[in-house]
Amino acid sequence: MTTTNQITCTFAGGADGIGASCTLVDVDNTTILVDCGIRMNAPDQLLPDLASLNGKHLDAIILTHAHTDHTGALPLVCEMFPGVPVYATAPTLDLITILLYDALKIAEFERENEIPLYSKMLAERALSQCVPLGFKQPKSINTITCTLLPASHIIGAAMVHLATSSGNVLFTGDYSVTPTSTMPSLGKPLLPVDLLISESTYGTRLHEDRKIAENRLIDQIREIAERGGHVLIPSFAIGRAQEVLLILQKAIRSKKLPEIPVYVDGMVRNTCAIYSNHESYVTSSLARQIRNQSNPFFTDTITPVTTQAMRSGILNGGPCIIVASSGMLNGGASAMYAQQMLGNESDAIFMTGYQDEESPGRKLLSLASGEKQTIELFGSTLDVKAKVATFSLSAHADRLQMASFIESIRPRTVVLVHGDNESRMSLKRSLQTSDCLLVKNGESISRSYPIRRNYHSSISHLPEKEDIDRIRAIIGAPDSDHPVKASDAAQVWFGCRVDALQIDQFVQRLEEMGIVRRDDIRRNFFHVCSSGPVDSPLYKLEQQLKEQNPKGKLLEFCMKQKIDPPVFTVTSRDGYYFGCASIIIDTKQLKSSEYKALNKKNAEQMASQELLSLIPENNSVSPEFQDDEHDDIIDIDAEEKERLRLSNPKGALFEFCAAQKQDLPSFVYKEKGRLFCVKIISQSGSFETSWYRSDQKKIAEHGAASAYLAHTTACMQQEKKEVPVNQPEEIEQTVRTGTDPRLQLNNLVQSKQLCSFGYTQGNCETIANQTRFTLYAWALLPDNSKIESSPKIAHSKKEAQYKAAADLLERFYTLD
Structure with missing residues (x-):
């Protein structure tokens, strides 16, 4: 097999320690600098060996991620090479902007006796040379093809793949393997790798679970x-x-x-x-x-x-x-x-x-x-x-994770950097690769490899925008519980089995179209998106429907007119949801057309919008309203608006209902021009707030939620005051005499007046060393309807069951 010119890597920093990462790559008459960081805690060795760059002609600077040990010297390097493009992901460039200016601020106010590393002008010049580059978007730099791949370290962190005529190089930068709250798990790079330059930060450690x-x-x-x-x-x-x-x-x-x-x-x-x-x-x-x-x-x-x-x-x-x-x-x-x-x-x-x-x-x-x-x-x-x-919450891979990753991509040569000698030697002993190097700062290595075929060779017909209906028919409608296996979808699209790289390109195209999103953990699976990209018409329609909420207005109309709520029929086919709705007014049925949407909720909203337009004028619900002299409307002033925004009572109400296992109350809306009115009605209909009015819908919701919470909390406090201390003894006596309400519920089940009954436990809290239980009692009636007691609080579970059962009995005997 023939070989070509050699790949030469010169390690100006970050080779035998952590900090000042900086590597120069020379190949095919092209010179690329990967990273240019500083050492944070070594003022005498702050910079990489920038002298090794003297006399060089740089074609590009590529940054793996934003951390200062990889980017802190960027203004100085850009001063040496003005106009040279700096490639990195968009999040990395945004973060670098913050970091560079923050370093200037620290130098000015916290380290007054120190000379700043660079000036504001140099920082601005460096940022002006930056060019965003997305993941898996090949960029030609002379005869070299550069591709950034996800590294799962921090937002925007990338591995740098360089495809050259002398072989394929992969700089891992800093990387993590396991998923976190912010970053998905690391996927195996599908591009060929001959020379791998890998970090080894935790080469001696295994992370805690x-x-x-x-x-x-x-x-x-x-x-x-x-x-x-x-x-x-x-x-x-x-x-x-x-x-x-x-x-x-x-x-x-x-x-x-x-x-x-x-x-x-x-x-x-x-x-x-x-x-x-x-x-x-x-x-x-x-x-x-x-x-x-x-x-x-x-x-x-x-x-x-x-x-x-x-x-x-x-x-x-x-x-x-x-x-x-x-x-x-x-x-x-x-x-x-x-x-x-x-x-x-x-x-x-x-x-x-x-x-x-x-x-x-x-x-x-x-x-x-x-x-x-x-x-x-x-x-x-x-x-x-x-x-x-x-606590081990590291964003770096540990020794076993790094060894498994390196072995999985089968490089011909491995260079271990970004770690002390002990870490690098420990990781080296875990690898099978025979050509594994531990280099020092200032050293250079040269390698050449057999020529491989172009990994960017095109494959037949990746999906385009005009193919979206066929794609959705293949992958199905959105279903968060059932991700789609990427290889299965690709096989249907191409009509045959394809290799891993083609599958990856296929999924990448679907991601670019805003149709799917890869699973955070199983990267060979994807989820179908229930809305389009933020800048797409589908997303804008979703936001418009969410703001107008025609389904909510239709339900409010039915409630006021005391008619049955609308009937929605939604089916899934060919990757979309199709929905229609109908209501009956004065014995006449009104039915909407069938609407196609990316999710069930949008289909129902669009059908509701048409139904609202079909309602006769004398019964119509106008999105605007006239103030009724009987309406109790509370205007929210600027001071109260800020208080509501900070306290978030709507969120507190949702959390309260979840904790108490209560159904959420209904939010009712009215609009007039740019003003919004909101009130809240309890599920039982026994309580409703006043109307709260604001120029912001969310603030009006907060106002009503605050009032509803205050009322509900006051009611619960009153019930707490009514809890008798010695009730358990009385309960045991009633059980023996046969008057226990729980036994009466059981008798109703035996006589088939009830189908079943039970209890749902809410919060268990301890106040002043006394435990209090919250319970609800429920019963299922023969007509399949359900009745519930109000929440009951007591010092023991048995006591709470007794009170809840008594309340449920009272509700049962007062049913019409």
Whole structure:
């Protein structure tokens, strides 16, 4: 087999340690620089060997991801090579913009005696040379084809594949294998690899099971909060902080953590917003959150620190959690909090990421292992009383994961970088590859390989926009519970079995068309999207229907006219949902046409929209309304609007109903011009709020939800006051005398007046060392209708059953 010119790689930094990653690739008369970072905790060796670039002609700079150890020297390199394009994914470029300007800010305000590494002008010049490049979008750089592949490390992180006439090179950058809350699992690269340059950060470690680590973190946070302490979680502003925030969100929502404040400080505040602009780069669950709220990381409980006064008061308050950068405590807000918390034995500092050998975070971890009792930190000797612990939430692969990944792609040569000598040697011993190198900074290697066929060779007829109906007929309608196997769909499309690369190209095309989204864990499966891309007409139609809510207006009309609700008929065929609706008014049936949509809800909304237009004028529901003199309308002013926005009572109402296992009440809407009126009616119809009016629909919903919550909470408090202390003894007596309402329910079942009955348990809470149970009783009637008691609270489960059964009996005997 013939070979061509050699591939030469020169490692200017990041080869035998972590930091200042920078590698020069020379092949086919083309020179490409991959990464140009700095060392964060080594001021005497801050930069890679940029002198090795002197006299070179660069054709391109490619960045694997945004972390400073891979990008921090970019302004200096761009000064050396003005006009040279810098390729990276769009999220990476957005994050670099924040990082470069943040470094200038730190140099100005926190390190006044130090000379900045670069000026604002150089940062702006570097950013002007940046060009976004999407995943799996081949880019020609002279005779070399560059392709970025997902690395699952942080948002936008990429592996760099270079296809040359002398062989195929893959730079892994930093990568992770297992899925997280923000990143899907890593898929195996399908492009051929001859020379692999891989990170080896955790070459000596096996990670703790992630779920176990998360649960351990939550348990220890709860322990600190219960004793009134504060918890600091120093986090890398990109990736780790967002993971931690989503873990905390889930724990608070599931009641594993109490609803204590979570404060987000430092650069984390700004980087969180980047995720909202790049939903295609994150997990499907996070993408759904982004579509529902602009910033999915902040809630009523989790808030950013926006002022110095707010920051100063946090540690003077009650229990709280602080998520702040930097992750190694080498500066920023986390270092400030740590200095104040270390001497307080009721507080805790929990580390969740990699700690450099010279970082303050690594020194603290030596305390956690019992090696020291005092610590030299932040320029002084500190007696550490706060609890210090570490949790493995790494965004890097461990030794077994890296070895499995490397062996799976079968490279001819492996170069291990981005790790200390012990880590690299440990990983090398785990590999079968005979040509495995441990290079040092400043070294070069050269290799050449047999020529392979062009991996970008075209395959017959990938799907186009005009093929969308056939594609949907193949893959079916959206069904989140049943993903589609990519190879099966590709085989039907091409009419024969195809190789893994063709399957990947097929799915990639469907993703580009906004039809499917890969499964976050099983990357060889995909889910059919229930809406189009954000910029598509389908998505805009969905948002328009969601805003207008014709189905809700139709249901409101039926309720007011005291007629049966509409009947919806929805079927699935050829990859779409087809729906129609009908209602009966004055013995006359009105029926809509059949509408085609991507999801069931949209089909029902479109059918409802037509039905509204068919209703006779004397019965019609106009989207506008006239103020009825009998309507109780409350206008929401600017101050109340801000309070409602921050307190999110609608979300609190949904959580309350879920916790109490109650059906959600009905939201009723009216519109006039740009004003929205909303009220809430309980499912039983026994209570409804006043109308709340605002120029924003969501604010009007919040106003009504706040009133509904206040009423419901007051009713429950009243019921709590009525709970007798000695009731259990009385209950046992009634059981013996045969007057127990639970026995009466059983007698009704025996006489076939009821089909069945049972109990549903709500919350179990402990107040002042006394446990209280919440229960509902329900019964199924012979006509298949169901009746329920109101929620009953008592000191024991038996006591709550007694009260709920008595209430249910009363409701049964008062039925018409």
